[in-house]
Amino acid sequence: MAWGVWRACILVPQNFMEWPQGLRQSVLLHELGHIARRDPISQLVIEICRCFYWFHPLVWLAVSRVKIERERACDDLVLNFGVSAKDYARHLLEVVSNRPQKCLAPVIGVAMADPRLLEDRLRSILD
Numbered sequence: 775m776a777w778g779v780w781r782a783c784i785l786v787p788q789n790f791m792e793w794p795q796g797l798r799q800s801v802l803l804h805e806l807g808h809i810a811r812r813d814p815i816s817q818l819v820i821e822i823c824r825c826f827y828w829f830h831p832l833v834w835l836a837v838s839r840v841k842i843e844r845e846r847a848c849d850d851l852v853l854n855f856g857v858s859a860k861d862y863a864r865h866l867l868e869v870v871s872n873r874p875q876k877c878l879a880p881v882i883g884v885a886m887a888d889p890r891l892l893e894d895r896l897r898s899i900l901d
Contacts, residue, residue, distance in 0.1 A: 776808035779818050784809070800857050800865040807848035816840075842891060849899055863899045866892075 777785045784805045790798065808814070820837055827833040852862055870892060 782809045807851040
């Protein structure tokens with residue numbers, strides 16, 4: 775995952791170097807996309823807005839939409855770098871299926887770990 779606002783970095787699991795080369799490349803391209811697009815900064819702004827307007831339902835809808843579109847944009851970036859859609863979809867499934875059950879993803883907001891969005895992301899990637 776991309777982490778940090780002013781000096782963003784990419785956090786990977788301990789066993790990252792054991793992953794197949796194609797999977798590592800896909801993950802790094804996706805996360806570099808978040809950093810290149812300055813997504814950590816936009817996420818900070820979004821969260822500040824949500825703090826002030828927490829009571830407004832359209833703010834919650836907008837935050838949800840931004841997360842979906844941000845992931846799709848980075849997925850498109852990976853595909854534009856030449857990773858085949860079939861391989862990338864398989865890589866995404868591998869990452870999601872191999873994460874620990876007691877993961878902090880829901881707490882820290884890792885969008886790719888949300889099973890409700892996974893099917894839509896896979897359809898978008900393969901389309």
